[in-house]
Amino acid sequence: MKHLPKEKRDRLILVTVVTIACLAGIWYGLIANQRKSIERLAKDIAEQRMKVTNAERLVATAPELKKNQEILQAKLQTVEESMASGDMYSWIIQTMRKFCAGRNVEIPQFSREVTGEVGILPRFPYKAATFTVRGSAYFHDLGQFIADFENSFPYIRVQNLELDPGGSSAANATATTGDTEKLAFKMEIVALVNPNAH
Numbered sequence: 001m002k003h004l005p006k007e008k009r010d011r012l013i014l015v016t017v018v019t020i021a022c023l024a025g026i027w028y029g030l031i032a033n034q035r036k037s038i039e040r041l042a043k044d045i046a047e048q049r050m051k052v053t054n055a056e057r058l059v060a061t062a063p064e065l066k067k068n069q070e071i072l073q074a075k076l077q078t079v080e081e082s083m084a085s086g087d088m089y090s091w092i093i094q095t096m097r098k099f100c101a102g103r104n105v106e107i108p109q110f111s112r113e114v115t116g117e118v119g120i121l122p123r124f125p126y127k128a129a130t131f132t133v134r135g136s137a138y139f140h141d142l143g144q145f146i147a148d149f150e151n152s153f154p155y156i157r158v159q160n161l162e163l164d165p166g167g168s169s170a171a172n173a174t175a176t177t178g179d180t181e182k183l184a185f186k187m188e189i190v191a192l193v194n195p196n197a198h
Contacts, residue, residue, distance in 0.1 A: 083155055083194035084129050088113040092131045092189065099152070105145045107135035115193065126155075126192040133189060136166070136182045146187075155192040162186045 004012070084091050089112055096107055113129040137145065146158050166180040 079155065080194045080196060084191045085194040088115070088129050088131075088193070092191070096133065099149060100145075103145055104141040105135060105137040107133050109134035118192070125195055127195070129191050129193050131189045131191070132186065134184070134186045136184050138182055142183060142185060153191075157190050158187050159190060160188045
């Protein structure tokens with residue numbers, strides 16, 4: 001380059017600089033953008049493959065899910081058959097009398113039901129019937145009765161339990177029998193109502 005005239009040397013440097021600039025422009029303008037596009041496409045393809053794999057797995061479990069749904073539907077029907085339906089007043093009396101048989105709990109008074117929304121979950125498919133019952137029992141027997149009752153009927157709960165000593169005026173029926181150790185109680189029983197009962 002030392003033997004070249006200054007004008008040719010300047011042109012050669014200019015051509016070299018322009019060539020390098022053009023190559024850099026091509027690299028950053030075309031090739032780098034194409035690489036980024038290819039990387040994005042590879043990432044999208046990997047995500048789509050993952051979605052397809054998950055969908056295939058889900059489709060493969062469809063028969064098992066269908067079988068589980070049928071089993072759970074049958075269990076639900078069994079539970080719904082024993083839920084409150086028809087004449088609620090006679091249902092609560094029969095249910096309580098059957099359950100009280102052989103226990104030291106007396107429940108002679110039942111109120112008519114008050115039916116309303118459950119209010120637990122939005123769009124809950126069941127309504128609730130609330131009954132007020134009064135009776136008498138020994139403390140331990142009443143506790144065992146309530147525990148067994150709520151465990152035997154998962155769709156019924158006891159709430160607002162009020163206890164009075166056997167000698168109080170609220171428990172005169174118990175006091176007249178001479179057993180002052182018994183408690184008089186009042187409680188609400190909330191039962192879900194079968195919406196499919198005919």
